[in-house]
Amino acid sequence: xxxxAAAAVVAAPVIGAGPSPHxxxxxxxxxxxxxxxxxxxxxxxxxIWVFGWHALLQLALASAACLxxxxxxxxxxxxxxPLADGSALITGLILGLSLPWSxxxxxxxxxxxxxxxxxxxxxxGLGHNLFNPAMVGRAFVxxxxxxxxxxxxxxxxxxxDVLSQATPxxxxxxxxxxxxxxxxxxxxxxxxxxxxxxxxxxLGGAWLCWRRAARWEIPVALIATVALLALLGGLAEPxxxxxxxxxxxxxxxxxxxxxxxxxxxxxxxxxxxMSRRGIIAFAILIGLVVWILRVFSNYPEGVMFAVLVxxxxxxxxDRWTVPTPVGGRVPA
Amino acid sequence: xxxxxxxxxxxHPADHKGLAAEVPISVLPLPKLLRVPVQQHIGxxxxxxxxxxxxxxxxxxxxxxxxxVSAAAHAPVAGTTAKEVAVTLANARHMQAVPVxxxxxxxxxxxLWQALYGxxxxxxxxxLPEPDQVCEAIRQAGIVGMxxxxxxxxxxxxxxxxxxxxxxxxxxxxxxxxxxxxxxxMLEAPAAVVAGxxxxxxxxxxxRIVFASETTKPRALDVLRQASAGQPRCQVMxxxxxxxxxxxxxxxxxxxxxxIPTGGLPLDVGVxxxxxxxxxxxxAAVMRxxxxxxxxxxxxxxxxxxxxxxxxxxxxAVTDLIAFCGGLRPDAGRVVSGGPMMGFALxxxxxxxxxxxxxxxxxxxxxxxxxxxTTCIRCGRxxxxxxxxxxxxxxxxxxRHGDWDLARRYQxxxxxxxxxxxxxxxxxxxxxxxxxxGKARLPRxxxx
Numbered sequence: 190x191x192x193x194a195a196a197a198v199v200a201a202p203v204i205g206a207g208p209s210p211h212x213x214x215x216x217x218x219x220x221x222x223x224x225x226x227x228x229x230x231x232x233x234x235x236x237i238w239v240f241g242w243h244a245l246l247q248l249a250l251a252s253a254a255c256l257x258x259x260x261x262x263x264x265x266x267x268x269x270x271p272l273a274d275g276s277a278l279i280t281g282l283i284l285g286l287s288l289p290w291s292x293x294x295x296x297x298x299x300x301x302x303x304x305x306x307x308x309x310x311x312x313x314g315l316g317h318n319l320f321n322p323a324m325v326g327r328a329f330v331x332x333x334x335x336x337x338x339x340x341x342x343x344x345x346x347x348x349x350d351v352l353s354q355a356t357p358x359x360x361x362x363x364x365x366x367x368x369x370x371x372x373x374x375x376x377x378x379x380x381x382x383x384x385x386x387x388x389x390x391x392l393g394g395a396w397l398c399w400r401r402a403a404r405w406e407i408p409v410a411l412i413a414t415v416a417l418l419a420l421l422g423g424l425a426e427p428x429x430x431x432x433x434x435x436x437x438x439x440x441x442x443x444x445x446x447x448x449x450x451x452x453x454x455x456x457x458x459x460x461x462x463m464s465r466r467g468i469i470a471f472a473i474l475i476g477l478v479v480w481i482l483r484v485f486s487n488y489p490e491g492v493m494f495a496v497l498v499x500x501x502x503x504x505x506x507d508r509w510t511v512p513t514p515v516g517g518r519v520p521a
Numbered sequence: 522x523x524x525x526x527x528x529x530x531x532x533h534p535a536d537h538k539g540l541a542a543e544v545p546i547s548v549l550p551l552p553k554l555l556r557v558p559v560q561q562h563i564g565x566x567x568x569x570x571x572x573x574x575x576x577x578x579x580x581x582x583x584x585x586x587x588x589x590v591s592a593a594a595h596a597p598v599a600g601t602t603a604k605e606v607a608v609t610l611a612n613a614r615h616m617q618a619v620p621v622x623x624x625x626x627x628x629x630x631x632x633l634w635q636a637l638y639g640x641x642x643x644x645x646x647x648x649l650p651e652p653d654q655v656c657e658a659i660r661q662a663g664i665v666g667m668x669x670x671x672x673x674x675x676x677x678x679x680x681x682x683x684x685x686x687x688x689x690x691x692x693x694x695x696x697x698x699x700x701x702x703x704x705x706x707m708l709e710a711p712a713a714v715v716a717g718x719x720x721x722x723x724x725x726x727x728x729r730i731v732f733a734s735e736t737t738k739p740r741a742l743d744v745l746r747q748a749s750a751g752q753p754r755c756q757v758m759x760x761x762x763x764x765x766x767x768x769x770x771x772x773x774x775x776x777x778x779x780x781i782p783t784g785g786l787p788l789d790v791g792v793x794x795x796x797x798x799x800x801x802x803x804x805a806a807v808m809r810x811x812x813x814x815x816x817x818x819x820x821x822x823x824x825x826x827x828x829x830x831x832x833x834x835x836x837x838a839v840t841d842l843i844a845f846c847g848g849l850r851p852d853a854g855r856v857v858s859g860g861p862m863m864g865f866a867l868x869x870x871x872x873x874x875x876x877x878x879x880x881x882x883x884x885x886x887x888x889x890x891x892x893x894x895t896t897c898i899r900c901g902r903x904x905x906x907x908x909x910x911x912x913x914x915x916x917x918x919x920x921r922h923g924d925w926d927l928a929r930r931y932q933x934x935x936x937x938x939x940x941x942x943x944x945x946x947x948x949x950x951x952x953x954x955x956x957x958x959g960k961a962r963l964p965r966x967x968x969x
Contacts, residue, residue, distance in 0.1 A: 202850065202852065204849075204867075205855055205866070205889075206855065206866035206867070206868045208951055208957070209861075209862060209863050209938070210862045210943050211866065211882070211884055211888070212698065212884070212944060213890065213946075213949075215890075218895040218898055221900060221947050314896070315895070315896055316895070316897050316899065316948075401900075458899045458900040459898055461899070463899060463901050463912055465904070511932075512904075512910045512911070512912065513910065514910050514935040515528075515774075515780060515908070515909045516780055517782050518932060519784060519934050520783070
């Protein structure tokens with residue numbers, strides 16, 4: 190405010206009008222996105238700790254691709270470039286964290302392009318996308334470049350110790366055994382960048398829920414569903430060809446992207462239902478699909494496809510779970 | 522230990538009550554002119570019965586109720602009437618008002634206080650008037666609910682064989698931030714509140730009286746306990762401090778544990794809810810034949826020089842009250858009639874206060890920040906706070922697109938516009954405004 194304008198205010202207060210409520214708390218969309226970015230920090234740190242510059246490179250490429258496409262899309266739509274809202278950066282980071290360390294450079298770039306360009310911008314931008322953009326990008330590269338992204342891609346014979354292991358979920362499909370629970374918890378094992386450290390995911394996830402940037406019901410219901418199914422599966426007779434049936438609770442929770450996905454991917458507010466009953470049903474459905482894919486499909490992991498299935502039915506769940514007002518429905 | 526009453530969801534905004542909570546009630550210096558609006562209540566406008574230039578005494582009827590659901594208006598001071606003028610009230614209603622020019626001779630401040638709230642309010646059980654007499658006295662006194670909605674009180678209290686009442690719930694929850702008028706009244710005139718509550722229970726046939734207020738007002742709970750000690754059928758119920766605890770549905774749920782049906786009234790669950798100020802007015806009307814001519818108004822907020830609780834005559838101008846509080850601060854940005862959550866922003870400060878004006882909240886420019894509007898990210902915060910368990914963001918969407926099927930599916934008309942959703946919306950979406958306009962535009966269902 191200039192000095193002359195300040196003087197005018199002193200002379201006479203400027204009284205305006207507006208609709209109630211006249212007070213608001215300090216929450217902003219940017220603030221919500223900032224909380225997600227803060228929550229991702231421990232996961233990023235853990236990824237760099239385990240995978241070194243490989244992790245840094247994937248994250249940088251995926252984020253750069255997402256931000257670039259977001260900027261171009263905003264310009265085409267005649268919008269102010271909304272990079273500051275942080276949502277494209279989050280998509281880029283989550284996409285990068287879902288990739289193996291060994292993915293060729295074109296994978297995060299094409300993944301980012303599809304994530305923001307097709308899954309988000311074409312649907313109308315932030316708030317309008319039906320599917321989680323990062324998971325659409327991940328699915329696209331998964332199917333397009335299965336040769337460099339399959340289970341084998343995580344293993345490189347000439348790389349160091351961690352980087353040459355099979356991922357835990359792949360190991361149990363062969364004759365390998367799971368790493369110690371402690372190793373799964375801290376993260377010194379192979380896998381996609383973000384999924385290795387359970388500790389980092391829990392730290393970031395706790396921040397997300399505490400800051401109400403994610404709704405706690407989703408990770409709790411999702412993880413509980415998989416844990417319950419893992420327990421029940423363990424009770425069944427061993428079936429040849431279905432080794433993951435007896436992975437156990439620790440194995441299901443500690444390996445793969447389950448915890449990362451439960452806290453950071455399934456909780457994307459835009460692509461999950463609104464009502465409490467809706468999000469709980471959504472989380473249970475995702476947990477169920479994860480377990481089915483892990484146990485019965487050809488893929489060792491199923492979080493990505495499970496989240497996409499959940500996103501697809503989220504509008505339907507919203508429709509089925511319209512809450513009844515306190516005092517009952519409006520009389521006809 | 523009494524169990525703490527509450528209701529699900531709601532919000533906890535900073536209450537800012539410290540500004541005025543310890544300021545004793547003071548009497549407004551008499552303005553040069555009062556304008557008494559003919560419709561200060563829900564229902565039919567009153568019919569003016571006195572001609573211009575009539576000399577009236579304090580409490581003379583100047584407008585009579587036009588139907589059962591209506592209320593009389595009285596001369597707030599002794600003086601002379603003038604030709605009716607047009608006024609626009611805070612709620613944007615245009616109507617006629619009767620100007621009253623105060624006479625020279627007036628009761629002084631302490632006489633006024635003594636007449637309305639002071640002195641002895643003891644009332645023996647055997648001396649309680651007949652229910653019809655209580656209702657008639659209330660009707661003649663033009664009493665309307667002082668909590669905000671201004672519904673004629675005699676209508677609420679008239680016995681209805683189909684809907685018996687077992688509980689009078691005295692609402693001492695003042696959940697709007699800044700407002701302290703009811704709190705000060707409870708502290709300074711608890712005996713009048715208790716007497717009025719007993720008369721109300723007598724009128725509607727209730728067996729028990731529940732006084733309810735939030736735990737953040739321990740002194741109010743204490744004085745109510747003392748004032749109602751030894752009275753039959755009275756109990757004091759502490760409630761959780763959250764917004765909108767003072768809303769009728771929320772108070773009834775929290776204090777009595779009953780759920781009012783959507784579109785219904787407390788009467789549907791056997792309860793009559795009466796604001797503490799209304800109770801005191803009932804006592805003055807029945808025991809002292811004093812009609813409703815004054816009320817207590819909180820003037821508070823960061824934008825006012827000296828926050829106060831003011832005993833003011835109905836018809837005094839908002840500018841009179843602001844001047845008595847030392848005027849507006851330079852950074853004042855909005856003057857709200859009522860509290861900041863549900864009150865109406867005033868576009869013109871030269872408007873009279875009414876029987877329903879519980880306060881004036883003067884917000885500073887800094888108070889008025891709203892998050893920059895973005896698209897809804899479906900974060901669900903509005904759903905998590907809605908005290909009525911609605912889905913505000915879907916209602917906002919329905920209103921924005923005129924999608925009336927969606928509006929009906931998501932029960933738009935159940936919304937009471939308390940503002941919890943818009944208060945916490947990170948996307949800065951004016952949800953209440955959208956829903957309000959949606960309700961107004963919602964087509965009535967075509968007859969089958």
